[in-house]
Amino acid sequence: MRGIEEKKTGNIYGNLFTAYSGKLFDESVELFFKRHKMWGIGLNWFRDKVCLDAGCGGGRFMVALARLGAREVKGIDISIEAVSVANQRFKQRGLGQVAAKVASVLEIPYSDNYFDYVVSSGVIHHTPEPYKAFLELNRVLKPGGKMFLSVYGKGGLRWFTNDIFRHTICKIIPFKAMEKLWVGVGIPANKRYNMLDNLYVPYCYRFTEKEVSRWFTDNGYTNLNRVKFERYDYEVLSSRVIHGEGWIQIYADKIL
């Protein structure tokens, strides 16, 4: 069952990521720098580090990490198409220290304590066992390393509406047909990817900040830093009504 659902998830993302133009991709790489500056997280830290992007998609964060001087950048993703397009992008940009391969975040094909930095953004809530995935991220991260985890928060009108469509119209209209329709009305690739995935992927879990923070504290992390997503602010009432707990994005250090 897991194999079939992983394949379905991989196909949806493969389809969405291969549609990115060079310009859209480059803009998505820049977001990594912009967000870290906004969060006050120094970009020099990444120099010479060994990094993993677990659920790397089209490879935008991997390109960003390479540009920041990381020594080695590995990526895994269950989407064959996403990995293939990511590796083409690395080749085009002459990034020899960067490589992605097909693998699941539920069974990361690297040894314990291999990485200095592990990022997993928008991924583990799409697996059948998010906490197991978290434990895998933790396993491959060295003591003293940094993790950046980004998962969906619970609640809000946006999820309410999403789920109405997810459990009704999207059960009738197949993904490919819906995507064609959205392309037809001129919705750009990045916007399609931000919404269509959550309507069609088999798993789409959401969490509270408290739950996710517990994952970190139970596994020996310190300096938990919830960083804000630029499109909304979970401390503002209107944003809470629309987005509930919002994106839960946490930077944390694994205790030595």
Ligand SMILES: C[S@@+](CC[C@H](N)C(=O)[O-])C[C@H]1O[C@@H](n2cnc3c(N)ncnc32)[C@H](O)[C@@H]1O
């Ligand atoms: C929302 S996209 C995020 C991609 C990337 N992290 C980014 O921010 O651009 C989610 C990604 O997770 C991948 N994914 C879903 N389940 C996975 C699993 N079990 N193992 C590895 N990757 C998975 C999908 O194929 C997709 O590329």
